[in-house]
Amino acid sequence: MRYSTFALVVMLTAALAAPLMAHHSFAAEYDSKQPVTLTGAVTKIEWMNPHVYFYIDVKDEQTGRVANWAFEMGAPAVIQRNGWTRNSMKIGDIVMVEGTRAKSGANHGNARSVTMASTGKKLGAGSSEGQTPEQ
C-alpha cells in the first residue's frame, strides 16, 4: 500500500511538473538592459496560463525581410485586470510593443505594454519586470 501511494505521488508530480515549468521569473529569461520597442502585425495569439503569448511580424523597411517575434504577457487573469479581453487583439492588427528582450538574443521578449495602432489605445501587458522572483 505504501508503495502504491508512492507511485501515485510520483505520477501526479510528473503530470503537474511540466505545466509549472512553463512559469518562470522575469530575471531568469529576460535582460532588463535590453529594452525593445517594435511595431508589427499580429500573427498568432495564445490565450493560456500561465502566460498569454502573442506573435508579431516585424518588417525591416530597408531589406523588406520579415522577422517573427514572440512576446510574453502576464496570466489571463492579470491582464484582464488591465482591460484586456480575448478580443482586444486580433490576427492582422498592427501593434506597437514596448518590452524587454530575452537573454538568449532570440526574437522573443516580455511585453510591458501594447498600443493598438488603429485606436491608439495602450494596454499594460502584466509584465513581472521589477517584481521579486517567486520562491
Next chain:
Amino acid sequence: MQARAFYLSVAFLMFVTPLLSQEGHPLVGTWHGNWGPDQSNRTDLTVVMDWDGKVISGLVNPGFDQAPLQNAKLNPKDWTVHFEIDSKDSSGKTVRCLVDGKIDKLGSDRRTLTGTWNCGAAKADFKLTRDRDY
C-alpha cells in the same frame, strides 16, 4: 491486481490526454516562409489559417497588405492544398493568385507546405513551415 489496473489507467490517461490535444486540422496555425520566381528572388511570406469545421479561412501577410484566403480547399487523400488571393502587381493592379501546394511532414508540428504561387502570368513557387506552438 486491482491497484495495478488503477495505476495503469491513471498512467494511460496522463499520456493520452496530451496526445489528444495535438489533434487538429493540419492547416490550422501560423506559417512562415517565402515565395519567388527563383531561389535568388524571394519574398518573405506569412499565412495564417483556421478551420471552423466547414471552411478553411485565413490571411496572407496579416497587417496593412493582408489578403484573405478564398476558395481554400484541402484534399485529405493526398494532402494537397489550394487557395486563391487577390494581390497587387508592381503597377498596383489587382491580380488573382492561384496557390497550390502539398503538406509534408504531416505528423510534425513543424510540417511544411510547398508548391506553386502563380499570380496572373507570373509563375513562382513557395515554401512555408508551420510555426511551433510556444
